[in-house]
Amino acid sequence: MNQLFKVKHIALLSTIVWAQLGAEVAAPPKQWLAIVDWQSRESESVTHSGAVTGDYGRSRTGAEIIWQTPMQAIDFEFYNYKNKFSGSIAGTDQSYGNTTDVMVTGFKQWDWSSKYGVQLIYALECAAEDKISLSEGKRWGLGGAARWRPDAETDVALGVMLEDRFEASVLPIPYIKIVWSPCKFAEVEIRATGLQNGIIVRAFLNESHASTVDFTVAYETLTFKLQDSPTYGARAVAIGEVPLRVGFTQFLESSGTWFFRASAEWVPFARHSFKHDGESVGAFQPGASLGTGVRVGARF
Numbered sequence: 001m002n003q004l005f006k007v008k009h010i011a012l013l014s015t016i017v018w019a020q021l022g023a024e025v026a027a028p029p030k031q032w033l034a035i036v037d038w039q040s041r042e043s044e045s046v047t048h049s050g051a052v053t054g055d056y057g058r059s060r061t062g063a064e065i066i067w068q069t070p071m072q073a074i075d076f077e078f079y080n081y082k083n084k085f086s087g088s089i090a091g092t093d094q095s096y097g098n099t100t101d102v103m104v105t106g107f108k109q110w111d112w113s114s115k116y117g118v119q120l121i122y123a124l125e126c127a128a129e130d131k132i133s134l135s136e137g138k139r140w141g142l143g144g145a146a147r148w149r150p151d152a153e154t155d156v157a158l159g160v161m162l163e164d165r166f167e168a169s170v171l172p173i174p175y176i177k178i179v180w181s182p183c184k185f186a187e188v189e190i191r192a193t194g195l196q197n198g199i200i201v202r203a204f205l206n207e208s209h210a211s212t213v214d215f216t217v218a219y220e221t222l223t224f225k226l227q228d229s230p231t232y233g234a235r236a237v238a239i240g241e242v243p244l245r246v247g248f249t250q251f252l253e254s255s256g257t258w259f260f261r262a263s264a265e266w267v268p269f270a271r272h273s274f275k276h277d278g279e280s281v282g283a284f285q286p287g288a289s290l291g292t293g294v295r296v297g298a299r300f
Helices: 011-015 017-021
Strands: 032-047 055-069 072-086 099-111 116-129 138-151 154-163 171-183 186-192 196-204 211-229 233-251 258-276 279-286 289-299
Touching: 032 072, 055 279, 099 211, 116 154, 138 171, 211 258
Parallel strands: 116 211
Antiparallel strands: 032 055, 032 279, 032 289, 055 072, 072 099, 099 116, 116 138, 138 154, 154 171, 171 186, 186 196, 196 211, 211 233, 233 258, 258 279, 258 289
């Protein structure tokens, strides 16, 4: 994962789905969305780590605040990851400490007609180990996409993002998002955004969309700036994962304000690569792991 954006598809456009899921629950428009989040992954044995052995697991806590209208949105996110190493891998160059990720992302859309529009997409992120300044882990993303809505059931966005990367050069990343709603009780979303590449299937259990079950198969990425290594100097860790995730979202009252989400996932593949000056200087892979997550939020 050498891309800019953090576990949820250009962080902004992904997270806005939470508001869209309940769009039919409440009649008056609600432009703000606030979320608190917790996730945990169990510890598993590591491989491909040279002479060291041990286990790796992690947990995550955070919060998001989103302001959105049909034509623009701004998303502020704060997440802290607790990385848990044990065994001989702990305390080596193949391990790292807790990490913090702060991000502001947004988009602005201009419509040519009811079917066509263009979007400007932007992001600024600070992501680094807690022992170093977040200002040392700054990066950015900037791009655009063309949006096509041929009918009420189909929404297509195609574009490209320029993304700054830790310990590597700026890279253009394709941006693809397709949402298809075959009926009022189902939705299929395909994403290829660098951060998250895969498919999400949502089933709405009632006409109001107050209750939703979703299934995700994706390749997701994370990147953090790390403390300098005695051997290589400046470096970053790039994490790529393949989760299979099932989630359930429930709005708690008819106004569509409060909601909670619970999820469970199985991650059969994950790889942590350490980068310096565009090159890989080490890696490890934890075994297949299970994870759980909870989100509580409100639209207002």
